[in-house]
Amino acid sequence: MSSPMALRTLLRTPPALRPLLLQTSRAAYHSYDHAEQPVYREAERTILSSALAHVPTHGFTQEALTLGAKDSGYLDVSTNLFRKGTFDLVKYYLVSQRMGLKDRIQFPDENIGVGRKVRGLILERLRANVDTGIVTRWQEALAIMSLADNIPASLRELGALADEMWFLAGDTSVDSSWYTKRASLSGVYAATEIFQTTDQSTEFRDTEQFLDRRLEELRTVGGTVSGGCTGESTAE
Amino acid sequence: MSSLSLRASKRFKATPPTFTPWVCHACRQRRTFAFTTPFNQQQPPPPQQQQQDDNPTHFGFETISSSLKASRVGAVFSSVASNYDTMNDLMSLGIHRLWKDHFVRSLNPGIRPTSGKEQEGQRILDIAGGTGDIAQRLLDHATTINGDTKTHVTISDINPAMLSEGRKRFAASPYTTADRVDFLEANAETLPTIESNSIDLYTVAFGIRNFTHKDVALREAFRVLKPGGVFACLEFTPHLNNSLLDAVYKRWSFGAIPLIGQVVAGDRESYQYLVESIERFPRQEEFRDMIKEAGFMVPGGGEGEGWEDLSAGIAAVHKGVKPV
Numbered sequence A: 001m002s003s004p005m006a007l008r009t010l011l012r013t014p015p016a017l018r019p020l021l022l023q024t025s026r027a028a029y030h031s032y033d034h035a036e037q038p039v040y041r042e043a044e045r046t047i048l049s050s051a052l053a054h055v056p057t058h059g060f061t062q063e064a065l066t067l068g069a070k071d072s073g074y075l076d077v078s079t080n081l082f083r084k085g086t087f088d089l090v091k092y093y094l095v096s097q098r099m100g101l102k103d104r105i106q107f108p109d110e111n112i113g114v115g116r117k118v119r120g121l122i123l124e125r126l127r128a129n130v131d132t133g134i135v136t137r138w139q140e141a142l143a144i145m146s147l148a149d150n151i152p153a154s155l156r157e158l159g160a161l162a163d164e165m166w167f168l169a170g171d172t173s174v175d176s177s178w179y180t181k182r183a184s185l186s187g188v189y190a191a192t193e194i195f196q197t198t199d200q201s202t203e204f205r206d207t208e209q210f211l212d213r214r215l216e217e218l219r220t221v222g223g224t225v226s227g228g229c230t231g232e233s234t235a236e
Numbered sequence B: 001m002s003s004l005s006l007r008a009s010k011r012f013k014a015t016p017p018t019f020t021p022w023v024c025h026a027c028r029q030r031r032t033f034a035f036t037t038p039f040n041q042q043q044p045p046p047p048q049q050q051q052q053d054d055n056p057t058h059f060g061f062e063t064i065s066s067s068l069k070a071s072r073v074g075a076v077f078s079s080v081a082s083n084y085d086t087m088n089d090l091m092s093l094g095i096h097r098l099w100k101d102h103f104v105r106s107l108n109p110g111i112r113p114t115s116g117k118e119q120e121g122q123r124i125l126d127i128a129g130g131t132g133d134i135a136q137r138l139l140d141h142a143t144t145i146n147g148d149t150k151t152h153v154t155i156s157d158i159n160p161a162m163l164s165e166g167r168k169r170f171a172a173s174p175y176t177t178a179d180r181v182d183f184l185e186a187n188a189e190t191l192p193t194i195e196s197n198s199i200d201l202y203t204v205a206f207g208i209r210n211f212t213h214k215d216v217a218l219r220e221a222f223r224v225l226k227p228g229g230v231f232a233c234l235e236f237t238p239h240l241n242n243s244l245l246d247a248v249y250k251r252w253s254f255g256a257i258p259l260i261g262q263v264v265a266g267d268r269e270s271y272q273y274l275v276e277s278i279e280r281f282p283r284q285e286e287f288r289d290m291i292k293e294a295g296f297m298v299p300g301g302g303e304g305e306g307w308e309d310l311s312a313g314i315a316a317v318h319k320g321v322k323p324v
């Protein structure tokens, strides 16, 4: 995190999320060989996915968690199964969307550059926030993620998403630029996602343009994301 | 509280506890046993326990027969019943109140009224509830935080002297008027008057280390809980996470506490038992596995440890959810 590019990315990111960019630990590369993939038990999966259906109406709240438990035949008090409460709900959303990314994405042409693939992946991941109806509630999730206790896990999850994206984009090199690549992609993703929560434009066009400006900056300043990231969308 | 410590310090001056044989060992024993005799006659041990009667078990570091243990534990708590708060203060370095607050807050008892629907409230069983310290907090949380005016707590304890402290506490309470609290004298290992699948939340704070057969008590908890119901235990841990702290705390608990106990309650032996029973209690991993063994799912069991350490691990919260 010492290059001027990384520093700029850091400074552009809202203060609450800056710590997320400072992580340089753990070298697990992509989801296929993650050592510490959270394993959800049947009951957890049932309750948490039922709870997510209540997030558009109730937000990332204890209320949503309780309703999820009751929908699954559990009791109000059963939410004690989740040590971190609402953060467990946020984390389940993050993990399941990361794991689901590989099934959602289809590149029209496998030969487009890594850069275009990354752009497509980011847009696809952001589209999930719209499809699931949680985008209007995502600021609550960000607030929960930025609580001191939750920062390390949120940060790990963001890093894992970046790893997954580089992997799905076909960049499998494990070289010295790896940490930089992960940090810059994490930074771009986090910033764009925050932008998305305030975007009022039709079909989130402004978010797309915001993303393109961030990627363009990376290309001209850092040169990490190569292969042409400007111009029209490739993931549509 | 302040008058008590004043009294304690006076006594401390009057009788340096280091070399004074405070009271005759045998007399102390007899006095405390005499105290619980009526109770032991009232409640014959359950049949299953009779078989195990001759099995050796632990009373602190002494090994005694199972049947004796229940009565000696009874004796200990009779002799400290009215000083129990002071005792907890000493062993937790004064923070047991915060732990209890945290314990209850994390459990979030009570049911929020959702629009239009009439809620029934929860059935909570506070085992080893003694003086009702936990029950009071559970009811307060349900009422003030969740706006639930129905949730009911049964305070259960093996020891009538502890229960009568609880009765005193709730005598003038609005919870008594509203019929939201009752008392049950019972051994946690057999709760025949409590129906299977009838309880939402089972709590036990600083109690389970005293049970003769912890596994039997855990299975009984599993039986009385509804599917989805929660077992929750707050207990001192035998070892601190940090070995230096562990050594310091052990010096404190083995040395100072029994002495202070002697001063405060005039009963060194009972306090010695309490300290030793903590040492005898299984480690966090082991206890978590016992909870799983009884059939519960433990929180964070998929990826985490399955319990929560408090204050560098002087105490821990264990929870289990009965699967649906």
Ligand SMILES: C[S@@+](CC[C@H](N)C(=O)[O-])C[C@H]1O[C@@H](n2cnc3c(N)ncnc32)[C@H](O)[C@@H]1O
Pocket: B073, B074, B077, B084, B088, B127, B128, B129, B130, B131, B132, B133, B134, B156, B157, B158, B159, B162, B186, B187, B188, B189, B204, B205, B206, B207, B210, B211, B212
């Ligand atoms: C240290 S007190 C805890 C009281 C209260 N829960 C608190 O946190 O302040 C331990 C209690 O466990 C009770 N106890 C011991 N063995 C028991 C058993 N086998 N069944 C039920 N209660 C028991 C004692 O009578 C005593 O009231």
